Amino acid sequence: MQKEKVTQYIIDWLKSYAINAKMDGFVVGVSGGVDSAVTSSLCASTGLRTLCVEMPIHQGPNQVARGKEHIDQLKKRFAHVTSCSVDLTPVFETFKEQAPLTIDNQFLDLSLANTRARLRMTTLYYFAGLHRYLVAGTGNKVEDFGVGFYTKYGDGGVDISPIADLMKSEVYKIAEVLKVPDSIMKAEPTDGLFGDSRTDEDQIGASYDELEWAMEMQHVGKNGQDFNGREKTVFELYSRLNRVNQHKMNPIPVCEIPPHMKNSL
Structure with a gap:
């Protein structure tokens, strides 16, 4: 860079x-x-x-x-x-x-x-x-x-x-x-939201270097079966967090009413 x-x-x-x-x-x-x-x-x-x-x-x-x-x-x-x-x-x-x-x-x-x-x-x-x-x-x-x-x-x-x-x-x-x-x-990265000494890695379960690696592996189309040991653990951790937190990354869902329900009879 x-x-x-x-x-x-x-x-x-x-x-x-x-x-x-x-x-x-x-x-x-x-x-x-x-x-x-x-x-x-x-x-x-x-x-x-x-x-x-x-x-x-x-x-x-x-x-x-x-x-x-x-x-x-x-x-x-x-x-x-x-x-x-x-x-x-x-x-x-x-x-x-x-x-x-x-x-x-x-x-x-x-x-x-x-x-x-x-x-x-x-x-x-x-x-x-x-x-x-x-x-x-x-x-x-x-x-x-x-x-x-x-x-x-x-x-x-x-x-x-x-x-x-x-x-x-x-x-x-x-x-x-x-x-x-x-x-x-x-300094060890921490969000400081719990009033104790826990780091980001303590909360997430992986370091930022590991998460960057997993993010790149997902981007190129890899899956959990491509890895063993620690790599497999980190990749599956990343994939799970990425999946369950999509509600944060995506726009707020809007209930779109079908036009025919809105049209006056």
């Missing part, structure tokens, strides 16, 4: 889109991970106003520190970058107090994790509305179109997706061009 050319292409694309949409800039949720660091750096590089928003909810100190380091670096490099922090922990806790929680429900932890993501989406759109900004998504290709590793109407609720055609490995190459801090480059 020609990483310098790809980086500039995305920057130009972002700027053109915002100008044509008659919007004044971008808002990005910064988590301390490489995807949000790259996205916010790309937005800042357009020369348009860019707001970086920290939205901790029982966040690990290391994640918070990495996010702050990145934002401080961006603000030193770009005068048009601003930031704010919105502690959503009290909002999340109030929601839990008001919502009927069934403690023994096997889906409780996942549902609450998705709730965190949706609270953050709401916050980003609040600021987008105040400033006429576009909400820039931080999902990469493997997450958005491979295994569906994101929350519908959470981190999947965005206006524009600048890195969604980049594999995770390609995101790291773009990060090098954009001078993303080493602390972020070396």
Whole structure:
């Protein structure tokens, strides 16, 4: 990949889109991970106003520190970058107090994790509305179109997706061009939605390198019978996640009424 050319292409694309949409800039949720660091750096590089928003909810100190380091670096490099922090922990806790929680429900932890993501989406759109900004998504290709590793109407609720055609490995190459801090480059990827130390690999069951391989194998028409051992396990894992998460990747189903039922008699 020609990483310098790809980086500039995305920057130009972002700027053109915002100008044509008659919007004044971008808002990005910064988590301390490489995807949000790259996205916010790309937005800042357009020369348009860019707001970086920290939205901790029982966040690990290391994640918070990495996010702050990145934002401080961006603000030193770009005068048009601003930031704010919105502690959503009290909002999340109030929601839990008001919502009927069934403690023994096997889906409780996942549902609450998705709730965190949706609270953050709401916050980003609040600021987008105040400033006429576009909400820039931080999902990469493997997450958005491979295994569906994101929350519908959470981190999947965005206006524009600048890195969604980049594999995770390609995101790291773009990060090098954009001078993303080493602390972020070396950190294990995590969505931070469960309030513990679990990584993306812990949740998914495979590394991003493995998922990229499986995505390519599916693209060229391979199936589970073509592999053995770990490769077979990863390919079948990828295929299952890709299948069950199509509801995230496809347009919302619309019940289309047959014309003859609508016509007046």
